[in-house]
Amino acid sequence: MTQFLSLLLNGLSLGALYALIALGFVIIFKASEVVSFTHGSLLLLGAYSIARLSDRIGFLPAVLAGVALTAAAAFVIERVVINRLRGAPVISLAIVTIGIDIILLTELIRRIGSDILNVPHPWGGKSFRIGDVGISQNRLIATAVAGVLIVAFFLAFKYSSWGVAMRASAEDGETAALMGIRLGRVSALAWIVAGALAAVAALFLVGAPTPGVSAAAYTVALRAFPAAILGGLDSTGGALVGGLLIGLAESFAAGYQDQLLFLGRGFGDVVPYVVMIAVLLVRPSGLFGTKELTRV
Amino acid sequence: MSEATAPAARGATHTARHAATARHRSLLRPLLLAAVLVVLLLAPLYVEEFWLRTGFAVFGAIVGAIGLNLLVGTTGQLSLAHAFFLAVGAISYVYVSGESGGLGTTTLGGLGWPPLVGMVVGVLLAGLAGLVFSPIAARLRGIYLGVASLGLVFIGQHVLNTWTSVTGGFNGRSAPDFSLFGFTFANDNPLLFIAGVPFREAERLWYLGLVLALAAYLFARNLLRSRPGRALQTLRDSEVAASVMGVDVQRYKGRVFLVSSMYAGLSGVLYALSIGSVAPESFGLEVSIQYLAMIVLGGLGSVGGAAFGALFVSALPLVFQRYADALPLVSSPGQGGLNAGEVARYLYGAAVVLVIMFEPAGLAGLAGRFRRRGRDPGGGRATRSSSASTDPSTSSVPSDRPAQGSTT
Numbered sequence: 001m002t003q004f005l006s007l008l009l010n011g012l013s014l015g016a017l018y019a020l021i022a023l024g025f026v027i028i029f030k031a032s033e034v035v036s037f038t039h040g041s042l043l044l045l046g047a048y049s050i051a052r053l054s055d056r057i058g059f060l061p062a063v064l065a066g067v068a069l070t071a072a073a074a075f076v077i078e079r080v081v082i083n084r085l086r087g088a089p090v091i092s093l094a095i096v097t098i099g100i101d102i103i104l105l106t107e108l109i110r111r112i113g114s115d116i117l118n119v120p121h122p123w124g125g126k127s128f129r130i131g132d133v134g135i136s137q138n139r140l141i142a143t144a145v146a147g148v149l150i151v152a153f154f155l156a157f158k159y160s161s162w163g164v165a166m167r168a169s170a171e172d173g174e175t176a177a178l179m180g181i182r183l184g185r186v187s188a189l190a191w192i193v194a195g196a197l198a199a200v201a202a203l204f205l206v207g208a209p210t211p212g213v214s215a216a217a218y219t220v221a222l223r224a225f226p227a228a229i230l231g232g233l234d235s236t237g238g239a240l241v242g243g244l245l246i247g248l249a250e251s252f253a254a255g256y257q258d259q260l261l262f263l264g265r266g267f268g269d270v271v272p273y274v275v276m277i278a279v280l281l282v283r284p285s286g287l288f289g290t291k292e293l294t295r296v
Numbered sequence: 297m298s299e300a301t302a303p304a305a306r307g308a309t310h311t312a313r314h315a316a317t318a319r320h321r322s323l324l325r326p327l328l329l330a331a332v333l334v335v336l337l338l339a340p341l342y343v344e345e346f347w348l349r350t351g352f353a354v355f356g357a358i359v360g361a362i363g364l365n366l367l368v369g370t371t372g373q374l375s376l377a378h379a380f381f382l383a384v385g386a387i388s389y390v391y392v393s394g395e396s397g398g399l400g401t402t403t404l405g406g407l408g409w410p411p412l413v414g415m416v417v418g419v420l421l422a423g424l425a426g427l428v429f430s431p432i433a434a435r436l437r438g439i440y441l442g443v444a445s446l447g448l449v450f451i452g453q454h455v456l457n458t459w460t461s462v463t464g465g466f467n468g469r470s471a472p473d474f475s476l477f478g479f480t481f482a483n484d485n486p487l488l489f490i491a492g493v494p495f496r497e498a499e500r501l502w503y504l505g506l507v508l509a510l511a512a513y514l515f516a517r518n519l520l521r522s523r524p525g526r527a528l529q530t531l532r533d534s535e536v537a538a539s540v541m542g543v544d545v546q547r548y549k550g551r552v553f554l555v556s557s558m559y560a561g562l563s564g565v566l567y568a569l570s571i572g573s574v575a576p577e578s579f580g581l582e583v584s585i586q587y588l589a590m591i592v593l594g595g596l597g598s599v600g601g602a603a604f605g606a607l608f609v610s611a612l613p614l615v616f617q618r619y620a621d622a623l624p625l626v627s628s629p630g631q632g633g634l635n636a637g638e639v640a641r642y643l644y645g646a647a648v649v650l651v652i653m654f655e656p657a658g659l660a661g662l663a664g665r666f667r668r669r670g671r672d673p674g675g676g677r678a679t680r681s682s683s684a685s686t687d688p689s690t691s692s693v694p695s696d697r698p699a700q701g702s703t704t
Contacts (some may be wrong), residue, residue, distance in 0.1 A: 035439045050445060053368060081647055090439055091374045092652050098585055099648030105639040110634070135414030220448070222581075229443045263458075270454040280444050284435040 002132040007255040008248070013139035015247020016146035022239035023153060023192025023229065029192035029233050030170035033090060034082055037097040039073075039198055041104040043221040046070040046199030047206045048108055059120055061117045063116035067199040073104075074195025079186050086183075109215045112244035117213040119206050127208075142204035150202065150240060153193075154224070157236060162189055170234065219269075226276035232289020241287060244267040246272045313602065333343075346570055347655040348498040350614045351388070355505030356566030357610035359512040361590040363604040366516060370598035371552045372527070373433065374533030376584045378446035378560050380452035381422045383579035386471075386559025386568040389418035391462050393472045404463045405470055411474045415565045422561025430550035450579050452686050456576035465515020470574025471568040473497075474504065483570075505566060509603070513560060516599045520556070528552055529597070572625035586610070589644045594650055595658025604659050 046249050050066035055063065077100055085093060093157045123137045157163035167181060169176040177183050198221070205220055207211045227246040231238025253260060254268030285291050322467050324651065363462075364378050394406035396541030401557055409417075429448065450595055456463045474481040481500040519525045526550055530538040539545050568574045571577055594605025618638035 028341055035396065035442065081653065084653060087658070088652070089372075091368070091372060091442075092656060094374060094439060095588060096320070096649055096652040098588060099592075099645050099652065102585060102589070102641055102645030106638050108647065110638055127510050147493055222450075223445060225443050229440060265458065266454065270447075270450050276447050277451075280436060281432055281442065284440065286440070 003255060004134045006135065007251050009135045010139060010255075011248035011251030012244060013135065013143040013146075013247070014251055015227075015244035016143045016150070017201045017205055017239045018224045018227045019243025019248050020146050020149060020197045021221060022228040022243045023150065025224065025228040025232060026236055026239040027157075027166070027190045028194045029228075030236075031166055032082055032086075032093075034093045034097060034186040035090070035233070036191075036194070037192070038077060038101045038104065039224065040120070040218045040221040041101050041108060042070055042074055042195055043198040043202045043205070044108050044213075044215075044218050045073055046103065046195075046202035047217050048112060048117065050199070050203055051119045051206070051213045054120055059122055063203055066203070067196050069196040069199075070199035070202075071192045074191040074198075075188060077193035082191070083184055083187065095178060096257060105218060112120070112215055115214070116211050119203070119212060121207045124208070136208040138204060138207035139209075142207070145200065145204070148195065153197075154236065162186070166190060177249040202248065218294075223269075223272045226272040230276050230279050231288055232286030234290055235286070237290035238286055238288035246275065249275045285290075286292060298316060299697050302505075315677075323509070330690060337367045340502050341512055345496075345498045346618060348502045350564070350611055351572045352498070352501045352505040353492070353614065354607050354610050355502075355509040356563050356570055357587075357590065357606040359510045360560050360563030360587055361594070361606035362516045362599055363556045363563065364587045365594070365597065365599065365602040366519070366559070367552055367556035368526070369530045369591050369598070370520060370532060373549065373552070374442035375433075375445045375556070376569065376581070376588070377429070377448040377452075378443075378556075379579045379581065380584035381425060381449045381557040381560035382564035382583065383452050383574075384425045384557075385418040385422040385458060385564030386574045386579070387418075387456070387463050387564075388421040388561070389414040389565040389568055390464075390469055390471050390574050392417045394469065395472070397657045404464055411472055412476055415473070415474070415562070416563045419558050419561040422564065426552065426553040426557025426560075429557075429596035430553040432551050434546045434549040435563070438514065449579075449584055451579060453576055456579065463574070463576065466576060468573050468578075469572040470485065471519075471571070473499070474569050501569060504569075513564070513599060513603060514520070516559075518601065524548070524551070532597075586644075589648050591658075593644065593646050593658055595660030598660035601658050601660030601663075609644050611638075611645060613637045616640055626672040 007217055021043065025039055035234050046066050050071045053065050054062035057060075077097075080095065081100065082183060085096060112196070113199065121138055122253070123141060127134050127136045128140050157166070165176070166189075167177070167182045168187050169181055169183050172200055173183055201220075201224075206217055210217075210220075223246060224243065227242040228239050229242070230245060231240070231242030249271045250268050253271040257268065260267055279287065285288075339351070341352075342473075344580055360378065360382060364375065367373050367375050389411070389412075391405065392407050392409050393411045395402070395408045396404055396406040429445075432444060436444055459465075481497060481504060502695030520529075527538065527541075527543040528542060530543060531545060531548055535545050538548075567578070571578070590605035590609045591602050592605070593608055594603065613636050616639055651658050657664070
């Protein structure tokens with residue numbers, strides 16, 4: 001029971017981080033019809049810049065700078081490439097982000113090399129106990145921060161003028177444009193927000209119990225893709241649910257590894273994809289995605 | 297009246313000139329192809345081993361790229377699972393044709409059947425894997441498929457690492473030499489000299505690769521010109537239109553998955569032969585991405601383009617490696633500079649972005665543009681617009697529009 005509770009707690013905290021990444025993924029899709037495969041390397045960029053800068057300017061300024069840098073990188077990608085390709089087929093847009101991802105990832109991995117960069121979190125690797133149930137302080141803070149950000153995001157999405165503009169342009173881009181909504185600006189903002197969210201998630205993902213920033217952080221980031229797909233690519237609520245589901249599934253599969261040995265060691269790493277494919281078999285547009293209907 | 301005849305007359309001279317150039321071209325093209333073929337056939341007599349080995353790797357990549365292009369370029373199904381199907385082909389070959397035995401602490405299974413059987417089984421099993429995945433694939437639209445197929449790569453990696461008795465686990469296992477009815481594609485057995493040149497493994501594999509790549513090319517080209525090929529292209533442009541025309545959307549999607557993964561399986565077998573061993577890490581996500589880069593560079597939907605893209609992406613790192621000393625910026629591993637693989641990745645990453653932004657039809661589109669310009673030297677601008685309207689990826693936009701607009 002103790003193990004179950006602790007896995008549950010850890011799964012939820014991991015899921016909250018996945019949800020942050022997946023949210024960014026979803027709003028990019030809603031705002032610019034792009035499935036952003038750059039998200040993995042954006043996250044790595046955030047983690048890398050935080051790790052490198054914190055040696056020089058201290059932890060908190062480094063976090064702010066890292067988040068800003070990642071958001072800026074996302075903004076530049078949107079302005080330089082994505083914005084010019086508006087109206088291109090979805091597949092071309094996805095492939096162009098893969099191209100950007102190749103360049104960014106190659107550069108980051110070259111810089112990181114085989115090292116593991118350490119992010120000096122002030123809360124360190126300590127863990128927090130409630131009775132017998134333990135969770136690393138890093139993850140606990142992560143859950144709180146992610147929770148606050150997610151609530152803030154949903155409020156902004158619902159009430160702020162940006163949120164309204166974005167929902168309108170996702171609903172019907174042409175009409176929104178005719179109503180005076182500047183689609184370019186909406187899309188740029190979506191990329192900035194997504195970049196920032198990815199960097200925040202990166203900050204916590206590379207903390208305890210993970211050793212630090214290495215090239216492996218990229219594969220961790222990729223597991224947020226199933227989260228977004230699972231919930232439905234165009235549903236922000238779905239991203240949240242998907243993220244939590246993926247986090248829980250991964251945590252349980254890793255925790256009960258010994259009982260699942262027939263599936264092989266390290267099954268926890270692929271369980272997000274298994275869950276995703278299982279869900280897609282039943283619901284091809286994800287749990288909460290709008291079903292595509294075609295009227296002829 | 298005279299107004300009506302003038303354009304007609306101009307049109308007549310136009311067509312006359314077209315006919316003349318067409319006749320001219322119809323002679324030029326086979327001649328060019330024949331020349332290329334002769335060069336490729338004679339190459340092993342003159343070229344050193346490095347280029348032959350690179351060539352064989354390129355032939356393997358060409359087969360894989362053509363297969364992926366049928367799926368992504370022709371039918372518009374974004375798939376990132378190509379590395380997985382490659383792995384199925386390679387592993388099946390190694391398992392079926394390899395001998396069972398011990399490797400360190402692990403015992404490897406192997407059937408020890410003739411390599412030709414191994415190759416056929418590899419292709420068939422990869423096709424089967426594609427067929428098994430296709431019900432999922434056929435239900436998913438566009439981008440959902442892209443990410444779902446991403447999952448397949450990771451699951452495949454896990455299986456490769458776990459199923460040690462077949463795959464050799466993390467360290468992989470060596471691939472048996474290929475042989476055809478007693479003729480081994482290895483350094484000896486039998487010893488062979490042609491025109492005074494020793495025909496060793498590299499020379500023999502070169503011909504194997506050439507024949508298979510050529511067969512793959514011809515099959516795909518004929519497929520595209522046939523009824524199913526037209527159906528697949530309609531499917532890409534609009535599923536609704538395709539089904540209205542009587543194309544069974546689900547079935548065709550399943551079939552194209554089957555064909556594409558069979559291509560991937562063959563490419564995987566060739567890869568195993570070219571490297572001489574297989575390991576899980578050779579079939580990671582970056583391999584899928586490389587193949588995607590190949591077909592984008594070559595031009596989505598163009599068979600010849602895929603071949604050129606494969607040449608570019610797969611030969612680049614090897615060539616850089618070889619000339620690391622002579623090239624600026626590139627250095628051998630461990631010297632602090634950029635290594636060959638990194639430079640190649642930068643180049644094709646940038647090339648993918650630039651191609652999508654400025655020439656969505658890729659190298660094939662560029663070639664077409666030059667061809668048209670050569671035929672009609674006066675109208676540089678006009679040819680430009682006509683090339684834009686005929687290239688597949690931009691023409692899919694307007695025909696996609698009504699379908700998108702009518703979705704709710």
